[in-house]
Amino acid sequence: MMSIASWGNSLYSGKKSYPFIPNRKKSVVTGAAVIVIAILLLVIRGLNPSIEFQGGSQFSLANVGTTEQAIAYDVMAENGISEGVKVTQLGTNGLRVQSPEVSAEQTPQIREALAEAYQIEPGDVDATVIGPSWGADVTKKALQSLVIFLVLVGAMMALYFRSWAMSLAALWALTHDMFLTVGFFSLLQVEVSPATVIGFLTILAYSLYDTVVVFDRVRELTANITMQSKYTFGEMVNLAVNQTLVRSINTSIVALLPVGSILFLGSFLLGAGTLTDISLALFVGMAVGTLSSVFIAPSALVILEERRAKIGEHTKRVLAARGEKVQSGEAKETDSEGASKEQEALQVSTPTPGRHLGQQAQPKRKKRK
Numbered sequence: 001m002m003s004i005a006s007w008g009n010s011l012y013s014g015k016k017s018y019p020f021i022p023n024r025k026k027s028v029v030t031g032a033a034v035i036v037i038a039i040l041l042l043v044i045r046g047l048n049p050s051i052e053f054q055g056g057s058q059f060s061l062a063n064v065g066t067t068e069q070a071i072a073y074d075v076m077a078e079n080g081i082s083e084g085v086k087v088t089q090l091g092t093n094g095l096r097v098q099s100p101e102v103s104a105e106q107t108p109q110i111r112e113a114l115a116e117a118y119q120i121e122p123g124d125v126d127a128t129v130i131g132p133s134w135g136a137d138v139t140k141k142a143l144q145s146l147v148i149f150l151v152l153v154g155a156m157m158a159l160y161f162r163s164w165a166m167s168l169a170a171l172w173a174l175t176h177d178m179f180l181t182v183g184f185f186s187l188l189q190v191e192v193s194p195a196t197v198i199g200f201l202t203i204l205a206y207s208l209y210d211t212v213v214v215f216d217r218v219r220e221l222t223a224n225i226t227m228q229s230k231y232t233f234g235e236m237v238n239l240a241v242n243q244t245l246v247r248s249i250n251t252s253i254v255a256l257l258p259v260g261s262i263l264f265l266g267s268f269l270l271g272a273g274t275l276t277d278i279s280l281a282l283f284v285g286m287a288v289g290t291l292s293s294v295f296i297a298p299s300a301l302v303i304l305e306e307r308r309a310k311i312g313e314h315t316k317r318v319l320a321a322r323g324e325k326v327q328s329g330e331a332k333e334t335d336s337e338g339a340s341k342e343q344e345a346l347q348v349s350t351p352t353p354g355r356h357l358g359q360q361a362q363p364k365r366k367k368r369k
Contacts, residue, residue, distance in 0.1 A: 008246040014239055021238035024299030031176045031296045038183025045186050050193035050277075051130050053139070056084070057102040059110065060126040061095040064118045072097045075113045079106065101129060138194045145201060150174070153208060160212075161219055165304040170211045173289075173297035177207045181285045195277035202278075203285025210251065210293035214244050218298070225314065232315045234302045241298050252290040259283045 010016035020027070051058060061072075069087040076085045076099055086098045095118075102110060107127050115122040150171060157167035181200060185192055217240040225233050263279040305311045 011242045011245055014242070017238065017242050018245070019238065020241045020295060020298060021234045021302050024234070024302050027295040027299040028303060031172075031292070034183070035176060035179045038179040038186070041183045041186040045189065047182070047186055047192045048189045050191050051086075051098045052194055053136070053192070055131050056098060056100050056129075057107065058099075058128050058130055059097040059114055060090070060128075061097070061114060061118060061120065062093065062124045062126075063120055064093055064095055064124075065120075066118065067093070067095060069095070071117050072114065075110070075117050079110050079113060081110075138197060142197045142201060146204075149201070149204060153204075157212075157215075161215060163219075165301055165308075166215050166218075168304060169297045169301040170208060170215070172300045173211055173292040174204055174207055176292050176296050177203060177285060177288045180288045181281065184284050185281075190280065191277070193277045196281045199278040199281025199285065202282060203289055206255065206286055207289030207292060210248055210289055211297045213247065213251075214241060214293055214298060215301070217244050218301070226310060229314075229318055229321055232318045233305055233311050234315070237298050237302050241294060245294065248290055248294055252286060255286050256283060259286065 007016070011018075067089050069089070072087045072095060073085060076082065076097065081099050081102070084100045088096050088098075090096050097114065111125045111127050112122055115125050153174070154167045154171055157170050158164050161167070178200065181203065184190075185196070190196075218237050221236045221240050222233055225231075225236060259279050259282045262275055263283055265275065306315060
């Protein structure tokens, strides 16, 4: 069985390669289909907004002897509130009861009823009224931040890589990540809170970072692509994706482990709350961002670049030269995996560790006359 180090060296040298770019049309079409499905989910099912977006009353209970949620539902039903009630556990001895807005006259009655039902002091029950305007302000600011972020990212990518195609491909990958993450929350009807919105914005930076790493390697390999007639632009991009694949996986694992730990602590040990809201958005978004930086962004880049006359003509010239070789009777030999000798040639030397050659190998200082 090949070790991870050997696998990574094989990917970097080109001895082993996965066909990310040859399947670029499938990747881009699949990504577009996912976006369409996410939009349909948003239209049909919508999102499950929290009380910060809808408005209502919230009762926070502390130091309860039991966290049985059915007791709170019964108390709210006895006070004429049976619809729109949501009870969640906070930590090991706390509960949060959310409901449609309760009148000022009825609020003290519910506080006392909850305190009596859970055998705690009335002072341990905190009642607050949350208006929907606060959540609306958060949404407005988030949308403004998103637009500014996308504009600045597009300009930065275009200036840094000196390529509008890379900028558009990165933005397409970001769009894919946003819709897929939001579609996940719509499909499972997970509650969306202001903390979740913050998580949505955070994953954009992570997805962009992974894409920049891949594109940086693409820029190095394709710097003088048209000055040679052996490899196409798509083949060099595929090599770049394979060379950075191990780094993308390692970065994702390192990022997902702490986020997954926070998600576990927030969901199972501390109860649902802000930790769960933001960590779930981060976990889903980071996983999706890794996939888009490997499958979506490079595939979109090659499709855009091949539409340019310079790259398109170069690709045709390379393929035509290979076709002339085959027609002249020089059949391509294949190995056990069916890879052609032309494909095998797309390799780079694997770095080998050096050794100290001793003082004798050091340059000698010339004596002054």
